[in-house]
Amino acid sequence: MTMFRALYVEKEEGRCVSRVRTITEDELPPGEVTVRVSYSSVNYKDGLAVQTDGRIVSRYPFIPGIDLSGTVVGSADPRFLEGDLVLATGYGLGVSHFGGYSELARVPGDWLVPLPEGLSAREAMILGTAGFTAALSIERLREHGVRPGEGGPVAVTGATGGVGSAAVLLLAALGYEVAAGTGKPDAAGYLRGLGAADVLGREELAGVAGKPLQQERWAGAVDPVGGATLAGLLAAVRYGGAVAVSGLTGGADVPATVYPFILRGISLLGIDSVHCPHELRTRIWGRLAREWKPPGGYEPLVAGEIGLDELPVYLETILRGGMLGRALVNLAD
Structure with a gap:
């Protein structure tokens, strides 16, 4: 036995x-x-x-x-x-x-x-659910037309966490300008090492609480935080941009308005990595093993x-x- x-x-x-x-x-x-x-x-x-x-x-x-x-x-x-x-x-x-x-x-x-060929068992678990969720978020943003060098930086909330850190690394490797948001000021060196062009405090990234529209700053965003942070992101996404949301560590309630959707035509993209269809799941892991894999792994x-x-x-x-x-x-x- x-x-x-x-x-x-x-x-x-x-x-x-x-x-x-x-x-x-x-x-x-x-x-x-x-x-x-x-x-x-x-x-x-x-x-x-x-x-x-x-x-x-x-x-x-x-x-x-x-x-x-x-x-x-x-x-x-x-x-x-x-x-x-x-x-x-x-x-x-x-x-x-x-x-x-x-x-x-x-x-x-x-x-x-x-x-998939090109990915070791160790690398697969360095990524795990968190990295896979980050990759799904980036895939949805790309499908929505958020491209490197177009429309400004992409914001990443909770950037020192699993989803956030993987998103920073992948986005930077794909040529995006990344603004990483964190509540840990001493993590700036770590995030810049992953490729972040800018590191912002949590409040600075989210903007003015409760303001329905803010200055247009982000071409898109990867958000595993939710809550008031998500509301702030929505208010600051540029015309036609999108936010991919995958988590709720900042809360399940989103104190937002419809203004960013009806005046700037932005989109909120829901990311589910749990019941993701097998064909899409396999395709994303293949990209992580090959064309999306950062030069330094x-x-x-x-x-x-x-x-x-x-x-x-x-x-x-x-x-x-x-x-x-x-x-x-x-x-x-």
Whole structure:
């Protein structure tokens, strides 16, 4: 019987308790494909998944981790053979189905993407859900006509977070002028290192609170923050521009008006990386592996590389907003 280690979350006396445990393959949920996990990553949602009041996981015991990459070691799905390199993000992984914080994972075949040529298992998880979400946001902006060198800079909110930092790196590599917004003044050097042309404070990027229209500043924006920050962005996007929104760390309510939409013809683009269609998902990962890959690769995004035993500390850190970029979880060693 195969035994392996995983970050196991259990409910004890009404509270979530996380610990690294050795479990057996029989304890994994159903799925057509079994993967020997090489890497995962640390996301804000993963931090919530181990909290008692996180509202992410509803059944225990549970293994979190919304990302994974690795090697197929068993398959009842003809699309995947033993030895294939794969990655998985989104769907129910790490939310309703055991996730990537495990040396072995069993998942539905429909959730898997063959690892594209040009991208290693490590690089795939440097990106993970956050990088994939950033790439989807950029794809939608490009479809809307937001192009490098046209109409001014593209704003990125929450720029030191997972989605934000990946967006800064990708946009800069694609030739866009990037204005990175952050509440961490000491992160300016990090963001400029990713390619940001300008680094602004959170309030400066969002503009005057409650003002329905502001000076036209942005050709477009990538926003994983939402809330009042999103309202400020909408009021400052140039005529015909767009904002791609993917998160709500700044709140779910948006105190905005219709004026930017009806007087400047701007668009609000919703980004869903969880149930993204498989064809689009595969295409975006292919671009990240090839034509969108920065010349220096994705290593500048790495805040640290950890093992299972260090995960609980990092999950607390990301909830406190104490992380720059991406934390990579190495399960191969």
